């Protein structure tokens with residue numbers, strides 16, 4: 470029978486089908502972070518269990534760590550949040566899992582460093598107690614977000630019990646216009662299908678426009694699948710994927726590499742495979758896209774108008790272009806990789822952030838930060854008046870502590886614009902790094 474890419478990975482990991490109709494699925498890798506991972510690790514230890522294979526459990530510190538330069542990386546950005554850091558460190562030592570601690574050169578946001586280190590690979594199952602784990606499907610893995618209890622189960626048994634999700638195919642034909650990015654594309658898709666447009670589905674992205682994206686852009690695309698309520702997203706691995714993975718720390722080596730690639734080449738949807746839902750988009754019709762409301766589905770063109778939102782303080786029909794901003798943030802697992810920073814730096818070079826705009830850039834990983842510094846990108850950001858941070862989730866979500874003033878309109882390269890997401894009363898517009906940079910300079914929402 471013809472199979473989808475997702476079927477192939479699922480079937481290869483099915484240990485058995487249970488009487489309940491659920492499958493018992495072998496989990497290849499578990500990734501944790503200090504916010505939810507600490508809970509899972511402590512609970513596992515309290516039950517007297519140990520990870521069945523600690524070498525396949527990875528953990529980073531990203532959500533609660535301070536990202537302010539020079540502040541000391543052991544510091545928490547959440548008042549009293551140090552417990553997340555210390556509890557994770559101590560539980561990691563007791564369980565023998567692979568901890569990427571605050572002072573590690575590899576530290577960064579889980580969904581940024583997992584691909585960077587080659588931990589996410591085609592054909593693997595990978596889970597993490599974090600909703601944006603779907604990002605990692607960009608490498609051709611089945612990667613999905615779980616709760617802390619399931620993380621505990623996955624660590625203890627190397628399996629998870631769940632029903633195979635329904636499947637959606639989203640094909641994007643044509644090529645994105647110059648300057649239009651994967652962020653514009655995914656905001657356009659969510660804006661069209663709605664914030665529950667892919668409910669509980671495993672989404673496969675395919676088509677010419679997807680094949681033309683580099684891996685970093687594919688990560689941005691898959692990252693936001695959960696914002697349309699998807700179970701996960703996946704892209705068939707291809708030569709672009711293999712070139713990205715080759716030589717990375719956890720990638721297969723030597724003849725193992727050739728064997729892996731020959732298996733990976735079989736990971737694609739068969740011609741006659743069927744999906745529960747299918748959608749087709751035309752990349753050529755997509756322009757700069759950003760959100761105007763408090764759901765990622767409330768998105769529209771930069772040259773368009775808003776709907777009505779009291780929280781966002783916009784009337785229906787207000788042009789997005791020209792809305793005055795007080796904050797600009799470039800960061801998060803959506804858009805804080807080197808290609809994102811380069812795109813923003815191209816716009817910021819020789820420019821200054823407008824008066825009254827607090828502008829902050831927080832690279833997604835310390836590796837991205839080092840690369841940016843090697844290229845002089847940090848100097849462009851600093852000279853423009855941006856604060857330059859150390860890696861972590863930072864202003865992507867409010868965790869107590871420092872944020873923008875209530876009521877501030879912020880243009881942000883992140884993935885969630887819920888009420889209060891970036892701080893009490895803070896009004897978030899999601900956009901690409903280029904639109905964030907251009908708006909920071911203009912002091913109002915502006916085109917790159």
Ligand SMILES: CC(C)[C@H](C(=O)O)[C@@H](O)C(=O)O
Nearest residue numbers: 504505532598599600601866
């Ligand atoms: C804190 C964490 C569990 C949460 C998530 O699951 O996504 C966070 O990363 C987010 O983006 O809201």
Ligand code: SF4
Nearest residue numbers: 601801802862865866
């Ligand atoms: S950067 Fe934001 S979206 Fe990504 S894992 Fe951190 S908090 Fe979640």
